[in-house]
Amino acid sequence: MQGFRCAPLERVRIGVVGIGRRGEWAVKRLSKIDGLEVTGIADIEEYRLKEGNAALEKESKPPAKEYLGAESYLALADDPNVDLVYITAPWPVHVPAALAALERGKHCAVEVPCAMTIEDAWRLVEAAEKAKRHVIPLENCCYGDEELLALNLCRQGVLGEIVHAEGAYIHNLAAENFAEVDGCKYFTALRGSWDRWRLKWNELHDGNPYPTHGLGPICQYMNVNRSDKLDFVVSVSSKQAGITEFAKSQFGVDSPEAKTPYKLGDMNTSIFRTAKGRTIMIQHAVQTPRPYSRINLVSGTKGTLTGYPFRVALLPNYEKWLDGEELVKFKEKYTHPFVLSSGELAKKIGGHGGMDFMMDLRWSHCLRNGLAMDADVYDAATWSALTELSEISVAKGSSPVEVPDFTRGGWKTAEPLGIVDII
Ligand SMILES: NC(=O)c1ccc[n+]([C@@H]2O[C@H](COP(=O)([O-])OP(=O)(O)OC[C@H]3O[C@@H](n4cnc5c(N)ncnc54)[C@H](O)[C@@H]3O)[C@@H](O)[C@H]2O)c1
Secondary structure (H helix, E strand, O other): OOOOOOOOOOOEEEEEEOOOHHHHHHHHHHOOOOOEEEEEEEEOOHHHHHHHHHHHHHOOOOOOEEEEOOOHHHHHHHOOOOOEEEEOOOHHHHHHHHHHHHHOOOEEEEOOOOOOOHHHHHHHHHHHHHHOOOEEEOOHHHHOHHHHHHHHHHHOOOOOOEEEEEEEEEOOOHHHHOOOOOOOOOOOOOOOOHHHHHHHHHHHOOOOOOOHHHHHHHHHHOOEOOOEOEEEEEEEEOOOOHHHHHHHHHHOOOOHHHHOOOOOOOOEEEEEEEOOOOEEEEEEEOOOOOOOEOOOEEEEOOEEEEOOOOEEEEOOOOOOOOOHHHHHHHHHHHOOHHHHHHHHHHHHHOOHHHHHHHHHHHHHHHHHOOOOOOOOHHHHHHHHOHHHHHHHHHHOOOOOEEOOOOOOOHHHOOOOOOOOOOO
16 A cells, blocks of 8 residues: 555545534535535534534535434445545544445545554554555644655755654643533633543553654654654653642642543653664653644754754754744745645645645645555554554553554555655
């Protein structure tokens, strides 16, 4: 499936599973792209289906067929008017819904992480190989302006040989986890996650359950699965204190929220080594107060780039980050062509500063033109696998854990992702 192409699919009829915060946005975005049509929507809650169709009506699009229930993705995948199943439901639903699609000969696009266990990641790979259908990881951060700029720099050799990178998901979700709970003083107007699914996961698991926003782009910079591979990883977690303190402050020291033991450490740090001897550090911190960051640091023999805020230092003046006019000119010089062609429109439409729209533009362009995807089922599996690998390493006192080679050796010959566009 590496480099896999299908016959061009001029019109793509899409069934969306999970019309929550992410799914409703997806319905709106997909409705704005030529050749795409949302024909089906599935959710466990009827009112969310109504909201999905209301969003379509607002976009002046015909209503989608509604599928209601915990396994409504089965009937949606049976629908002959659906070519691709777009999965924006909570984490435990990703793989069952994706397998339902693949087993019925449909492509699927899966929110991140695509799978939460190694076994499920293998099931995705095997099902895609058997069905000969795309599994597209919906890793929008691969299409952020700065990530695309970093990819462009790596491809042009500006940073020299890449030896190390750092990425993260540092985003304080403490308040969001309890949105809509009586007594929560924060975000009361904001919709919380369905049935507090994310917090429930964090009660039961340590490690890094959400690794791909940092790891996905870095794997593309380093050609992981396409001439290099992740060999092993070590992972360490701090104690948990942030969620409990937040819950105490909102609901009182004796509240069930404050007394619940949460397994997820406040900061998890994982470090990979690749077959070619590079290192990648990935962090996850969602319950301590701190500004948002994906770090996005890439370091090579000629220089280093980092995000948050964006900075570059290059030989010979590597002790000083470029700034002012110099930095502006540098950014202009190395802006990725896809950002030049589509960035302005994407920013107007929105969705994480436009990168959600860029992602949907690109995979739909590939599908409609019979091209290989920028990220495939092996990338979906590899990037997602840190969820369980980190948990295993933490449980074993931060011992190294081997990363499965989902490509079964295909990484040695697969073509790296080039500098791609939609024109
Ligand atoms: N790429 C990104 O930037 C980004 C951002 C936010 C969320 N996400 C991902 O999107 C997914 C959804 O997150 P969210 O914040 O929208 O969650 P949410 O809780 O707002 O929405 C989940 C939706 O799924 C529905 N649902 C629950 N069980 C279902 C089932 N069995 N079948 C069908 N529908 C079901 C819920 O009713 C709800 O409408 C997660 O995988 C999350 O990691 C990605």
